[in-house]
Amino acid sequence: MKTATGAAPASGGAVSIEALEADYAARNPRSRRQYELGRTVMPGGVAKGAYFSKPYPLFLVSGEGCYVTTLDGQRLLDCANHHTAGVLGHRQPAVLEAVQEQLAQGFALGGPTTVEYELAREITERVPSLERVRFAGSGGEAAQNVLRLVRGWTGRQKIAKFEGAFHGRVDALEVSVGPPLDEAGPQSAPQAVPQGRGFERGAAEDxxxxxxxxxxxxxxxxxxxxDELAAVWLDPRAGVLDADREFIRHMRLITEELDLLLVMDEVVAFRVGPGGLQEQCGIRPDLTTFGKIIGGGFPIGAFGGRADLMDLLDDARGGTGYMHSGTFHGHPVALAAGLATLRTLTPAAYDHLTALGDELRTEANALFGRLGVAAQAVGDGSLFGIHFTAEPLRDYRSLATADGEQAYRVYLQLLAQGVMLSSGLGMCALSLPMDRSHVAAVLTALEGAVG
Ligand SMILES: Cc1ncc(COP(=O)(O)O)c(C=O)c1O
Structure with missing residues (x-):
């Protein structure tokens, strides 16, 4: 079998991981040096754990359109797009102009700016369930604020969330994000398993x-x-799975019937259409969290929904018992970049992105079928993930059957061919500057990797 990198196949046909890692090391010596340097002052050599990837991280120096350039000078088609946040690609002119204008006017001014109203209006006009919205520094911080609101409003402590769902760095929500299956209990009544050490006592119990x-x-x-639940947190799994729209609608119905608050996570899902996934499902959650694309590549989060709940944060009412703060929440540069991004994301732009995503998923699945590879491309709109399993994908447990080693092998082979997916291939995204030729390039690289 001929391999994409020229690395020798292992016995059994697949290229060995050792050969692929040696090839990676030969192509990325500067990244290696930077990584070693980083390790002298940062654990794992990187600014955050999520930047670590095996065998060592690829350091990036610049981005233009749908490409990034590595420290070793390789130009890569970017299908990771900063954890899906970069929907317009890199250095998009409207975003650059908005950021430069804001920088020229001043930043960190220490008071409200008019751009916050502009972005709040843009989002509330797009999403009917948002009667009010507030901004935060990240999707996780948006979730923290919502958690306080729903606990305070209901006087209840517990929340319900889905196994496998990630909502940010919030203890109560970071339970059972990726539990080992031997600790996860029965499928029909999963055990709550904290995602790691150091969690608040009670996080799993609650x-x-x-x-x-x-x-x-x-x-x-x-x-x-x-009677114990403050809210039900709904991660529609956009990008990770094919979001199950019927099930999402059912979640709204059942929570309404049981008089439970429904919080929807649109941090990633807001990529699928102008009004997010909730618009496509025709539902009105009580509260929603946002992040990623609404900051145009800058740190941001937002949360909003029913006015009676959100107005608990209205300080003009006197001591409401709730406080919403954060030094850089509502930072004007992020808001300006987000506003320019959303204004560029017209319905036609979403149609373009969705057509590319549909083509990529359909053709990748046809390719896997032709080659007899047990793999599936799933996702929504411009979001996609590739999972090496024949198991029908519907939940955390079926995703857990996927072959991570094969995903790693394919990740390295795609890099060698100039295509960068997310390191586990599970959360990838296209960007607006792409066209069908870029989708074709991904498919060709994929065929080279799995063929
Ligand atoms: C579905 C989902 N919700 C929330 C978050 C948290 O957002 P942030 O990283 O901005 O805190 C993430 C981050 O990846 C996410 O994927």
Whole structure:
């Protein structure tokens, strides 16, 4: 078998990981040196754990359109797009201009700026369930604020969330994000497993874990915990799975029936259409969190929804018992970049992105079928993930059957061919400057890697 990198195949046909890592090392000596340098002052050599990838991270120096350039000078087609946040690609002119204008006017001014109203209006006009919105520094911080609101409003402590769902660095929500299956309990009533050490005492006890796409089990668990729950957190799994729209609608119905607050996470899902996934499903969650694309590549989060809940944060009412603060929340540069991004994302832009995403998923699946590879390309709109398993993908447990080693091998082979996906291939995204030729380039590289 001929390999994409020229590395020798291991016995059994697949290229060995050792050969691919040696090839990576030969192509990326500067990244290696930077990594070693970084390790002298930062754990793992990088600014955050999520930047670490095996065998060592690829350091990036610049981005233009849908390409990034590595420290070793390789130009890569960017299908990771900064954890999906970069929907317009790099250095998009309207975003650059908005940022430069804001920088010229001043930043960190220490008071409200008019751009916050502009972005708040843009988002509330797009998303009917948003009667009010506030800004935060990240999607996780938006979730923290919502957690306080729903606990305060209901006087209840517990929340329900889906197994496998990530909502940011919030203890109660970071339970069972990736639990080992031997600790995760039965599928129909998953155990709450903290994602790591150092969690607040009570985080797992206060969290009810739901199995995604299993309506009967979810209904039973919600009935059972109904009187203890402050809210149900819905991650529609956009990009990670094919978001199950019928199930999402069912979640709104069942929470309404049980008189439970529904919080929807649109941090990633807001990429799929002008009004997010909730618009496509025709539902109105009580509260919603946002992040990623609404900051145009700068740190941001937002949360909003029902006016009666959000107005608990209205300081003009006197001591409401709630406080919303954060030195850089609502930073004008992020808001200006986000506003320029959303204004560029016209319905036609979304149509273009979705057509590319559909073509990529359809053709990748046809390729896997032709080659007899047990793999699936899933996702929504411009979001996609590739999972090496024949198991029908519907929830965390079916995703857990995927072959991570094969994903790693393909990740390295794609890099060698100039295509950068997210390191586990599970959360990838296209960007607006791309056209069908870029999708074709991904497919050609994929064929070279799995063929
Ligand atoms: C679905 C989802 N929700 C929330 C978050 C948290 O957002 P942030 O990283 O801005 O805190 C993420 C981050 O990847 C996410 O994927």
């Amino acid at each position: 969290t009810v874990i739901l199995p995604y796409s299993h309506p009967e089990a979810v209904e039973r668990l919600l009935m059972q915990h109904r």
